Amino acid sequence: MDKADIGVTGLAVMGRNLARNFAHHGYVVAVHNRTEERTNQFMDDYRDEGSFLPSGSVQDFVASLNRPRKAIIMVKAGGPTDAVIEELAAHMEPGDMIIDGGNANFADTRRREAALKERGLLFVGSGISGGEEGALNGPSIMPGGDAEAYKTLGPLLEDISAKVDGTPCCVHVGPDGAGHFVKMVHNGIEYADMQLIAESYDLLRQAQGLAPAEIADVFREWNQGELESYLIEITAEVLGHVDAETGKPFVDVVVDQAEQKGTGRWTVQSALDLGVPVTGIAEAVFSRALSGHPEQRAAARALAGPNGTAAHANLVEDVRRALYASKIVAYAQGFDQMVAASEEYGWDIDLGAMATIWRGGCIIRARFLDRIREAYDADRRLPTLLVDPTFAEALTAAQDSWRRVVATAATIGVPTPGFSSALAYYDALRRDRLPASLVQGLRDFFGAHTYRRVDRDGSFHTDWSADRSESPA
Numbered sequence: 001m002d003k004a005d006i007g008v009t010g011l012a013v014m015g016r017n018l019a020r021n022f023a024h025h026g027y028v029v030a031v032h033n034r035t036e037e038r039t040n041q042f043m044d045d046y047r048d049e050g051s052f053l054p055s056g057s058v059q060d061f062v063a064s065l066n067r068p069r070k071a072i073i074m075v076k077a078g079g080p081t082d083a084v085i086e087e088l089a090a091h092m093e094p095g096d097m098i099i100d101g102g103n104a105n106f107a108d109t110r111r112r113e114a115a116l117k118e119r120g121l122l123f124v125g126s127g128i129s130g131g132e133e134g135a136l137n138g139p140s141i142m143p144g145g146d147a148e149a150y151k152t153l154g155p156l157l158e159d160i161s162a163k164v165d166g167t168p169c170c171v172h173v174g175p176d177g178a179g180h181f182v183k184m185v186h187n188g189i190e191y192a193d194m195q196l197i198a199e200s201y202d203l204l205r206q207a208q209g210l211a212p213a214e215i216a217d218v219f220r221e222w223n224q225g226e227l228e229s230y231l232i233e234i235t236a237e238v239l240g241h242v243d244a245e246t247g248k249p250f251v252d253v254v255v256d257q258a259e260q261k262g263t264g265r266w267t268v269q270s271a272l273d274l275g276v277p278v279t280g281i282a283e284a285v286f287s288r289a290l291s292g293h294p295e296q297r298a299a300a301r302a303l304a305g306p307n308g309t310a311a312h313a314n315l316v317e318d319v320r321r322a323l324y325a326s327k328i329v330a331y332a333q334g335f336d337q338m339v340a341a342s343e344e345y346g347w348d349i350d351l352g353a354m355a356t357i358w359r360g361g362c363i364i365r366a367r368f369l370d371r372i373r374e375a376y377d378a379d380r381r382l383p384t385l386l387v388d389p390t391f392a393e394a395l396t397a398a399q400d401s402w403r404r405v406v407a408t409a410a411t412i413g414v415p416t417p418g419f420s421s422a423l424a425y426y427d428a429l430r431r432d433r434l435p436a437s438l439v440q441g442l443r444d445f446f447g448a449h450t451y452r453r454v455d456r457d458g459s460f461h462t463d464w465s466a467d468r469s470e471s472p473a
């Protein structure tokens with residue numbers, strides 16, 4: 001048989017489905033896994049689906065690839081990825097390509113890209129989203145790295161990616177770590193979106209007294225309108241599911257402690273460094289963290305506060321509108337973070353293109369992303385998505401509902417950090433004057449940190465401990 005067009009090493013959930021996807025598109029695919037049994041199992045299960053070249057060693061795997069070699073790594077992020085890169089690089093030649101499709105930290109990707117460049121190898125850090133089903137039938141792909149590498153690699157990735165209106169959900173994002181950065185923000189938004197969905201469910205159950213199956217129907221209906229998205233669709237599925245063993249709603253037999261692998265946390269860490277307020281993502285990360293402290297929660301259970309239901313007319317429609325408004329805020333913040341990183345690292349990320357490639361294949365795919373794409377098509381330098389006329393109108397329409405939902409939740413003691421922080425962000429952003437002026441005054445008082453004045457240029461300090469005279473700093 002000919003040599004392979006592309007190779008995949010790491011044949012767990014993502015890698016094996018990606019390899020099959022390439023094969024389904026007519027490519028000859030080299031496959032390898034650290035533990036050879038997994039490669040053998042892969043061949044037993046899928047050999048009839050296409051042309052695969054299995055290898056038991058990294059050396060044979062590399063040797064089975066056509067030049068310039070293209071090897072995709074789909075293994076655990078961190079140390080394992082470094083180990084596999086080192087093994088591959090040892091057998092590769094200048095011009096060959098290593099593609100990391102795992103959820104790597106973008107800082108690692110920048111380091112790896114620079115190191116491999118010195119050895120004449122091209123390194124592509126690529127976000128791949130869509131889980132098991134997406135990897136097999138068409139994921140959203142976010143490749144970064146050298147534009148030259150994309151010329152050779154891009155057509156293959158575009159071929160296997162999801163398509164929306166005939167457009168591939170794959171585009172070259174930018175140099176070095178840009179692809180993994182964008183995937184990280186995608187996951188951060190995924191966290192925020194799921195948190196808002198979870199708060200909506202909680203309110204409908206606690207405040208309105210609806211059963212999970214009834215809430216599933218509400219989500220099914222919501223999925224027909226502006227909230228239409230994969231996450232809303234699968235929320236209806238999960239809420240409607242009944243545990244076969246107990247006959248109880250599935251959500252009632254699952255331990256209420258949300259886990260995380262790290263991409264949401266990385267998003268917030270990066271946002272802190274960049275100075276971008278991604279409050280929706282941060283609240284989602286912290287809500288998962290809070291849920292994971294059962295002893296603290298048990299100790300606090302007897303604390304005072306209402307745990308009641310609410311007489312709230314049209315709560316279901318109010319929650320739908322609050323969810324949409326809060327979702328707009330969460331996405332606006334995520335896009336702001338991409339703008340800041342693009343400037344900081346010189347990536348020149350095309351925001352409209354990011355919205356385009358997230359329309360299909362990935363976990364946050366949604367009708368809504370078409371509107372984001374249109375917003376950036378209309379104005380590439382939009383200061384915030386919130387001021388795009390379509391979104392500004394949606395936020396106006398949601399106003400009263402959004403405020404009623406947050407007020408009701410606070411009154412009856414249902415925590416809605418996502419809804420509340422989104423509304424607070426919205427109100428802060430539109431304020432003429434913020435109390436930050438007082439913060440500046442306090443900083444100058446205790447630490448002579450200086451402040452700027454509204455009426456003239458320069459920095460100033462007031463001599464707080466003496467005659468309170470002001471002098472230029």
Ligand SMILES: NC(=O)C1=CN([C@@H]2O[C@H](COP(=O)(O)OP(=O)(O)OC[C@H]3O[C@@H](n4cnc5c(N)ncnc54)[C@H](OP(=O)(O)O)[C@@H]3O)[C@@H](O)[C@H]2O)C=CC1
Pocket residue numbers: 009010011012013014015033034035038074075076077079080081083084101102103104128129130131132
């Ligand atoms: N699962 C998902 O839905 C998604 C996952 N991702 C990312 O894709 C990547 C793959 O994910 P997934 O398929 O879930 O697999 P896992 O993250 O569970 O990783 C398992 C794979 O990593 C290999 N591996 C682990 N340690 C090493 C090592 N030191 N050297 C060589 N290989 C090693 C395993 O080999 P062995 O069989 O020998 O143990 C196995 O092939 C991850 O980075 C993940 O974050 C991205 C999007 C979605």
Ligand SMILES: O=C(CO)[C@H](O)[C@H](O)COP(=O)(O)O
Pocket residue numbers: 103128129130131187259260261262263264363
């Ligand atoms: O990358 C993904 C989808 O795009 C994964 O599903 C994501 O890593 C899940 O993250 P976590 O386990 O932290 O919730």
